[in-house]
Structures are given as structure tokens and as C-alpha cells.
Amino acid sequence: MNLNLRVWRQSNATDPGKLVDYPAPDISEHMSFLEMLDVVNERLIVKDEQPIAFDHDCREGICGMCSLMINGIAHGPEKGTTVCQLHMRHFKDGDTLVIEPWRARAFPVVRDLVVDRSSFDRIMQVGGFVSANTGNAPDGNAIPISKVEADLAMDAAACIGCGACVASCKNASAMLFVGAKVSQFLHLPQGHPERKSRASNMVAAMDHEGFGNCTNQYECEAVCPKEISVSVISELNREYTRATLTSGSD
Amino acid sequence: MQWLFKYCRSSIGSKVLMAVTGLMLFGFVVGHMLGNLQIFIGQEAVNNYAATLKEMGALLWLARIGLILAVLVHISAAIRLTRGNQKARPITYAHSGTVQATYASRTMMKSGLIVLAFVIYHLLHLTFGVILPEAHSATDSLGRPDVYSMTVLGFQNVLVSLSYIAAMLLLGFHLSHGVSSLFQSLGLNHPRYNPIIQKIGPSAALVIVLGNISMPIAVLLGLVSLPAGAAS
Numbered sequence A: 001m002n003l004n005l006r007v008w009r010q011s012n013a014t015d016p017g018k019l020v021d022y023p024a025p026d027i028s029e030h031m032s033f034l035e036m037l038d039v040v041n042e043r044l045i046v047k048d049e050q051p052i053a054f055d056h057d058c059r060e061g062i063c064g065m066c067s068l069m070i071n072g073i074a075h076g077p078e079k080g081t082t083v084c085q086l087h088m089r090h091f092k093d094g095d096t097l098v099i100e101p102w103r104a105r106a107f108p109v110v111r112d113l114v115v116d117r118s119s120f121d122r123i124m125q126v127g128g129f130v131s132a133n134t135g136n137a138p139d140g141n142a143i144p145i146s147k148v149e150a151d152l153a154m155d156a157a158a159c160i161g162c163g164a165c166v167a168s169c170k171n172a173s174a175m176l177f178v179g180a181k182v183s184q185f186l187h188l189p190q191g192h193p194e195r196k197s198r199a200s201n202m203v204a205a206m207d208h209e210g211f212g213n214c215t216n217q218y219e220c221e222a223v224c225p226k227e228i229s230v231s232v233i234s235e236l237n238r239e240y241t242r243a244t245l246t247s248g249s250d
Numbered sequence B: 001m002q003w004l005f006k007y008c009r010s011s012i013g014s015k016v017l018m019a020v021t022g023l024m025l026f027g028f029v030v031g032h033m034l035g036n037l038q039i040f041i042g043q044e045a046v047n048n049y050a051a052t053l054k055e056m057g058a059l060l061w062l063a064r065i066g067l068i069l070a071v072l073v074h075i076s077a078a079i080r081l082t083r084g085n086q087k088a089r090p091i092t093y094a095h096s097g098t099v100q101a102t103y104a105s106r107t108m109m110k111s112g113l114i115v116l117a118f119v120i121y122h123l124l125h126l127t128f129g130v131i132l133p134e135a136h137s138a139t140d141s142l143g144r145p146d147v148y149s150m151t152v153l154g155f156q157n158v159l160v161s162l163s164y165i166a167a168m169l170l171l172g173f174h175l176s177h178g179v180s181s182l183f184q185s186l187g188l189n190h191p192r193y194n195p196i197i198q199k200i201g202p203s204a205a206l207v208i209v210l211g212n213i214s215m216p217i218a219v220l221l222g223l224v225s226l227p228a229g230a231a232s
Ligand code: HEM
Pocket: A213, A214, A215, A216, B015, B018, B019, B020, B021, B022, B023, B025, B026, B029, B074, B075, B078, B079, B081, B082, B108, B109, B111, B112, B113, B115, B116, B174, B175, B177, B178, B179, B181, B182, B183, B185, B186
């Protein structure tokens, strides 16, 4: 198949950047989206042009590195799919594809389609963990957890931190990400001792990084490759309010 | 008290303020509509209702102050949140897409501001009597302010009626997203109730719009008219 790509090119963080057209002929429909970009890049290298920089690592939908906006939709048109797992057969011959980086103040562009997502790491550092004493690992099965709660924790823990929620949100809000990270611990007994400080510190860090505010439009849920439900945002609202009202009694 | 200020300035605290004040305003809109619908019962019912409200004195003022505060908080939080959202994405997408965000949800600030403009006009018209002063000072045979005739006279003006109907449609848009959205903001989300919560906004909006526009339409069609013998 033959495609027309319009790709965001920006040589460094201070370069204003622009969209550049690249014809992409003879693309196999069996390629993944990233393999298609690899082919385009090889052709650019042969022509002695700079290849298009984009983030990727596992290419199997689990690491959260790949991050492309395709025609205004984070990770492209397939529901519940990272862009590394998106195959070219979902596009039509002759399609024009506009490929842009995630856009958010808290995700500055490093180069071309690569953005700096360390704001997520800084949010994780203030509460996205449980403190554990050293020594022998306790027997995981010794703590009874209901199937329902374990499933809810696992659903939230499926988040790979790719940032598609922020990218797709009309307000560049990170509440689906932070909600998932708070929720995964909330449903496990191990998460309970630190639940108040976790919720208040992570929300404070999220606001400090300059993310926007959720307006309940649920674009994040629609594009999330792990299909995290916006119920985690509602949980985050509850947890943060509860932590505020009862802090000092952790 | 510092914790409270910190909460109100946070993203989530501001959202909860929006939801609580939005709910208060929605409560007012429902009560106001029910009171006004008495226009279909007749002059006596409406004027009596208005006089009873006025007689409540301190209680009426308490409600008014509560509403004014709710409006101020709702608007200032809306402005702060919207500004923050714009700053959160300084460079927008060249090609932007939408999967499931409704039109109403994307235009909350616009519909809110138009509703605000309407509320100001509406207060000048019917509460302060700036726009039709003669009708505003009229009294009925018992010496009560003749709210019924004032309303009917107002709506007999086609432009007044049309602007009122347009404003109600915008309020409908605002509520169709807002009334469902406030549940999520307040942390009320449950798979069993979510289908109802999603429908509650559009249904509430429909009831409010139909209830409120039924009055100007009835006046324009002559189904509700000035009492016999009234000066028109
Ligand atoms: C009768 C008047 C009004 C009623 C009944 C009303 C009701 C509501 C409700 C129920 C919400 C949902 C809150 C939530 O998402 O949790 C809301 C949101 C909103 N309102 Fe109003 N509102 C009114 C007037 C206004 C005015 C005058 C403005 C403009 C300044 C405004 C701007 C907004 C905005 C921007 C939102 C979205 C906020 C967000 O989702 O973060 N509203 N409103």
C-alpha cells in the first residue's frame, strides 16, 4: 500500500518544528506502524537525511514507550492497542496520516516525535510505591484478598504509563494515570498504610507538573491501550478528598 | 483552615467545588421552574406564590446569598480550571481528533457564559424591573405585585420569548453534560449505576428545557393571556 505521511520534525527542544510530508510507497499491510516508520527511516538514511526519531522499546505492547498521535488519536484508530501493536492493515491505500508527538506542557518535545515523560516518574516518586521493610519476603498468599478486589487492583495495574491519556485529553490532564496508580494500591491491603499520603502527594505532584484538570469527557479511557476505566478517576477524587478531610490521622 | 484553601486550589478540590455549586444551581433551576409553571394554573396561583416567597424575608435572603455565593464560586473555579487547561497544552495538535467527548462537554465555558449573560438580562427584566418598568410596578386587585401579567407581557414580545428560548437551549446543553459529570467529580461511579448516571444529565436537561420553554410558547400561542380587564 502507498501512504502519505505528514510527520512532525523538530531537531531539538528549542527548535519551533514543523510538519513535513513524506510519501511512503510499497508498505506491507502486515507491518506494524513502527515497522512502517523503520522502513521510511531506512529510505531517509539512504538519501542521507535525518531519520525520524520516535520512542519504542518492547514493541509488544507492554513497556509504554511508544507514543504517537495518528490523525489526532493517541496510538491510532484501533481500540485498546499500542501503536507498536497497530498493524498497517487498519489503514487504507492512499491514506494521509498526520503523525505528531504527545502535546502537553508537562511532556516537552525532545526531538521529532520523542517527548520527555519524566513528569510521570516524579509523580511516582512521591507515592507510587509501598514501603517494605527488608528481610525475608513475607508469604504473599498469607494475606487473604477477595477475587473482586484482586481483579480491580490488576485492572488498574495494567497501566503502562505511556501517557496516551494526557495526550488525548482535551485538557492534558493526567488523572487517568494518577488514578490508576492510586487505585492499584487501594485495592490491596499492602497499600492501605500509606493511602492518605499517597493520594495527597501524588495529586500535589500532578498539579505541580502543570497537567490540566479532568472535565469528565473520557477521551483518555477511549484511547488507553490497556482500557483503564475512568472509574479510577472517580476513585482518585474520593481518595484525595478523604485524605484531605482526615489527614493527620494516618 | 489552610488545608481547606489548599484543597480548594487543587485540581480535584476545584472540580468538587464546581460539582457542588453546579448541583446547587441545578436545584435552584428545578425549583424556579416548578414555581413558574404555576402560570398554567393562573394569575392567582402565581401572584400568591410570589407574595409567599417575598414574605419569607430572612429565609429568602439566606437562599439568595447562598445562590450568589454558588454562582461566584462556580464561575471563578470555571475560569481558573479553564485557564489551567489551556496552559497545560501550549502547543495544540495540527490534526486534532475526538473519540467520545460530546459537543456539550467541549463547550461548557461557552454555554456557561451565555447562560450568565441571560441570567443578568433576566434579573434586570423581571427582578429589578429595568427593562419594562411599567409592567414591573403593576399590582393585582389584592395589591400584590402582578407577576403573572408582568411575565405574560414580557413573553408577548416575540424577541424576548425567542431570546429566552435560546438561552434555555444553551442551559440544556450545559446541564446535559454537567448533571451527569457532577457524579464523577464527587466520586460517585459504580458499574451498576453508571448507565443511569449517563442518562441523568440529558434527561434532566430535556425536562428543564421543555418545562421552561413551554411558558413563552404558551404565551405566544395565546394559550396563556392577560387576565380580562387588565391594562395591556
Ligand atoms: C444556572 C446556571 C448554571 C448551572 C445550573 C450550572 C451547572 C453546572 C453543573 C452541574 C456542572 C458540572 C460540574 C461537574 O462537572 O462536576 C457545571 C460545570 C461547568 N460550568 Fe456550570 N452551571 C451554571 C452556570 C455556569 C456559568 C455562568 C458558567 C460560566 C462562567 C459555567 C461554567 C461551567 C464550566 C466551565 C463547567 C465545566 C467545569 C469542569 O468540568 O471542570 N456554568 N455547571
